[in-house]
Amino acid sequence: MSEPIPVHTSPSNKMIITMGLVASICGVLIVGAYESTQDAIANNKRIMVERAVFKVLPGAAKVSEYVATPSGIQALTGNVPEGGMKFYAAYDQAGVLKGIAAEAAGKGYADMVRVLYGYDTKCQCIIGIGVVSMRETPGIGDKIITDKEFLKNFDALDVRVNAEMSALANAVKVVKHGSKQNAWEIDAIAGATVTTKAVGRGINESAQKLMPLLVPHVKELLP
């Protein structure tokens, strides 16, 4: 064993070296690209959120991210904890709370329909929705963005919490086109029922979870 081990320049050696070399170059390229685009991507995401929130809460000028948990509400740092609900508090130029925005998602015709809804703390109602993402059929499902009559449902959709603060007083419900009677009902779009129901179910699910956590602490959001 005293003899030096001869250096092999066999093909398998060459293969490993080549692939290792190529992989290292590629690794450096990817890390470089990630580092140099990270700030721009984070900035884009923030602008996108702000734009969406300002759309559902007209007059807002500043957005802060919060999380509501059974133990209260706090500013969001890092990931959303288990059982928590993320929401956005929107303030106007003077720092007055304009409302709350939160995301809702429901299974639509093609894929998840994700919407952002604006909530007014005074009337305890939803005062606007905006679509975050969806893949619904153009000309049919996308009426939830354009149909003015449908959007009127969200001028003041009732999402008050019940006396025990455990759930909504009245669950948000999608009803057949033209049969809306109560402030917590959503009048479906004729011919786009699946998509409308996805929106209604999503909002109900999200509000059922968020409102009981949020309403008892809403005063903390006032500056």
Next chain:
Amino acid sequence: MNPKKEIDEGITFDTFMEGVWRQNPVFVMVLGMCPTLAVTVSAVNAVSMGIATLFVLVSSCLLVSLIRNLVPKEVRIATYIVIIATFVTLVDYIIQAVSLSLYEALGAFIQLIVVNCIILGRAEAHASKNPPLKAVVNALGMGIGFTIGLLALGATREILGAGKLFGFSLFGEHFQPWVVMVLPPGGFFVLGAWLLLFSFMRSRSATE
């Protein structure tokens, strides 16, 4: 043409035009049909997808050509895939940094550029056998040809299916869009029509 190109180991105008016209990836080779059919619902999406593919194609062909004499032939496909995947990841980050709405519109098809057979095909059939400059010129032609193909589909589908081009309304308010054209079946209709047109032109020029 550029005389400098002529000297460099036989780069001719045809090296570039091969992909744009004679071997157009969409209309002649009918390659890369997955992104071709899926993202061409609007001209903007089509051009963005085309440019993203062009970037990956040119950069990976350059790198493949540079290391063509180093790579043992047993591991060449694996090496090419690693290289292509790297540039796709780069494009993925760059598009996110440029526009998130575009990123969402293109969806999974950005990542799927990895398996676009035009790129692996070029790396294997051309870049691995030719010097860097020639490989880049050829890849550029292929990429531009692919972009033209996507734009032809995207523009047609957007005009018919939404009454717009690059987001600008063309026909005024009373235009009833032909919605099926921006749905998946419309992709096949429009592609079929373009392929018909191209093969008609080719057969006519062959008989003349």
